[in-house]
Amino acid sequence: DAKTTQPTSMDCAEGRAANLPCNHSTISGNEYVYWYRQIHSQGPQYIIHGLKNNETNEMASLIITEDRKSSTLILPHATLRDTAVYYCIVSRKTSYDKVIFGPGTSLSVIP
Amino acid sequence: NAGVMQNPRHLVRRRGQEARLRCSPMKGHSHVYWYRQLPEEGLKFMVYLQKENIIDESGMPKERFSAEFPKEGPSILRIQQVVRGDSAAYFCASSLEGAGTDTQYFGPGTRLTVL
Numbered sequence: 001d002a003k004t005t006q007p008t009s010m011d012c013a014e015g016r017a018a019n020l021p022c023n024h025s026t027i028s029g030n031e032y033v034y035w036y037r038q039i040h041s042q043g044p045q046y047i048i049h050g051l052k053n054n055e056t057n058e059m060a061s062l063i064i065t066e067d068r069k070s071s072t073l074i075l076p077h078a079t080l081r082d083t084a085v086y087y088c089i090v091s092r093k094t095s096y097d098k099v100i101f102g103p104g105t106s107l108s109v110i111p
Numbered sequence: 112n113a114g115v116m117q118n119p120r121h122l123v124r125r126r127g128q129e130a131r132l133r134c135s136p137m138k139g140h141s142h143v144y145w146y147r148q149l150p151e152e153g154l155k156f157m158v159y160l161q162k163e164n165i166i167d168e169s170g171m172p173k174e175r176f177s178a179e180f181p182k183e184g185p186s187i188l189r190i191q192q193v194v195r196g197d198s199a200a201y202f203c204a205s206s207l208e209g210a211g212t213d214t215q216y217f218g219p220g221t222r223l224t225v226l
Contacts, residue, residue, distance in 0.1 A: 034214075043115075043202050043217035044154065087154075099144070099215060101154040 003027070004088045009106040012082075018075040020105050022088030025069045031092050033064060035073045037084040038104070044087065047073065078109045113138065115205050115218035116185075123224045130190040130197070132221045136205030143186040144204045144215060145171075145178060154202065160186060193225045 005023045012018040024033065034049040048055055048062045050071075055062045061074040075082055087104040116135040124130050136143050145157040156170040160180040171178065175193075180186040190197055200222050204215040 038154075041200075041220075043219050044204075046214045046216065049214070100156060101146075103153050 003031075003090045003100070004102055006086070006088055006102065006105045008103065009108070011108050011110055012075075012078045014080060014109050014111050015077055018078040018082065018107060018109070020073040020075075020086050020088075020107065021070065022073070023070045024088070024090050027068050027090050028092075031090045033062065033068075033071050034089045034091055034099075035060070035062065036087045036089065036101075037082075038087070039081075039084040044101075047086075078107075080109050080111065083107060083109045115203060115216050117201075117203050117218035117221050119221060120219060121222050121224070123226065124193050125226050126194055127192050130193050130223055130225075132188040132190075132201050132203075132223070134186040134188070134203030134205075134218060136186070136203075137207075137216055140205035140207050140216075142206045143180050144206075145186075145188050146202045146204065148200045148202065148220075150199070157188075190223075193223070195225050198223055198225045 003024055032049050032051050035047040036044045037047055038044045048057055048060050050062045050064055052064055052068055064071045085104040085106050087101050089099055091099055115137055118133050122130055141162050143160045146154045147157055148154050158171045158178045159167040162180055163182050175191045177189045200220045202217050202220045204217045206213045206215045
């Protein structure tokens with residue numbers, strides 16, 4: 001079973017920030033938070049990951065709470081092409097720990 | 112730097128035939144993962160391989176399914192005697208380090224249709 005819980009679906013207006021929450025209350029000290037997304041019919045795409053500090057790259061920002069029990073992925077200016085299913089995953093930074101995808105959040109960006 | 116390549120992109124088989132799905136990881140990656148996605152469902156882990164070794168096959172059905180990642184050449188996911196329930200998208204991913212230690216990069220998938 002996935003170790004994370006996410007809302008099933010969300011809407012966001014085009015041009016606004018999309019904030020996608022994720023709960024991972026049982027996360028352990030050596031587990032990272034990863035975000036992937038899957039645009040319809042395509043292979044999943046890596047977005048960002050972090051351990052405890054907030055992270056930012058050209059695609060998104062990741063905000064992790066101080067207790068690490070939840071995080072938020074922020075797409076600062078959502079476009080129609082950001083419509084996808086977004087997966088939040090926790091994974092150990094050791095070998096041989098398979099990645100388990102939950103159902104994710106289906107984000108619809110609305111014109 | 113070419114990404115993860117999968118072929119064929121679409122595969123049609125009749126019940127009872129064999130399906131062979133190929134995955135070429137990104138250059139320099141020695142870890143390969145296979146996932147299955149049934150229609151309208153999420154990604155399910157099947158198997159994790161390193162060169163010439165199966166590390167974790169806990170998600171792979173015990174019968175009819177097998178996977179390999181030889182020293183030379185692509186990783187192969189083989190499904191023998193396919194049934195309609197095998198119809199799905201099969202995604203391959205690769206990483207530079209081991210599972211959980213580095214980002215997994217996914218291929219475009221192979222869509223298998225069993226008639």
